[in-house]
Amino acid sequence: MSKPLIGISTYLEPAKWGVWDMPAALLPAGYPRLVQAAGGLAAMVPPDSPSYAGEVVARLDGLVVAGGADVEPVRYGAEPHPRTGPPARERDAWELALIEAALASGTPLLGICRGMQLLNVALGGTLVQHLGGHTGGPGAFGEHTVKPVPGTRYASVVPEETGVPTYHHQAADRLGDGLVVSAYAADGTPEALELPGEQWVLGVQWHPEMGGDLRVMEALVSAAAVTAG
Template structure:
């Protein structure tokens, strides 16, 4: 059986050191490509490019993953920056929003992870909570800097996510922002115990479009990525 080709958006770092080299780099935590491979797909990294190239890129893919990373620039959803909102990644914002729009137009299966879920919501006209209350952090949305924590996520019955993960599951997480107003057509398909939206999706009639707020690439549960790979294989 042919493995579907899954593109994954990457970070763009202006200065990375490895060995004797200190150069700009397009990079991605290995958990992303390993998760795609373990779930049965072929992984391809998609560094930031001219947004006009997004449609030509997506048409060559069987599925798309928009990865985690920096906070989305608030102007993208009509807001002023919160004091706790981090510096924007302008090239990533432009490129990944173009990828999402191209995937939605082409019907290419799409999975947003953390920042990717937030960008999916913004692409469809939704807004973000720029900083969850500090008390929420103690409930497990963000641990110490650079350390994933975990908390339970409860699926909404009847959703695509619930079809993949029907039980309450403990997930690896690291985020301080979240979905506020849902974008056009989106529905929440999982929540944390404090009510934070943890997964979003379009109706199944719109094809495979899902976002999760946590980081499945940092855990051992393959089911979310397997659902994307299955959709990409059958598309």
């Protein structure tokens, strides 16, 4: 049986390497390594016209929406908080279109950090624009525990309370249509969201690509393998 193809959304940022200094499609290596370790084939998906999102998703067996910049508050009808970062409008538009295409097609979907927040926004939810205690300081991952909600998809994959690598200052507030919280931090912050039902849709607020626990990604890859046939 061939391995399922998992697309991972990427950054589009200025970058320097060797003698070059130019825009680049970037993705921290932890993402493709996690997909590969979990048994999938990893494909980077750089920003493109949102009109092509459906065509791209149709070629994938599963989709990961990666972490990154804050979602522009206008996307959920809010004014920017002073601590909200600069907008990444092209990426917002592209990744929201990818999420909508995945939801429409039944493609297994995992949102990581920003990806979970975008999933919530795509379904009509809102975000808390600034909270403390969920990073290790600028440029450093922190760690805290998350507790699964019994009976959820996430709890069926990771049934126990676990420590996770974390780096975020925003979180889900009002939940998008149909979403349920499937894990919480000790301070009550929603740390995982999912859509109940047949389609495999999960968002996690932490960064599994920075840790050694493969279970969430293995669950996505397994669901993608079923989709791939």
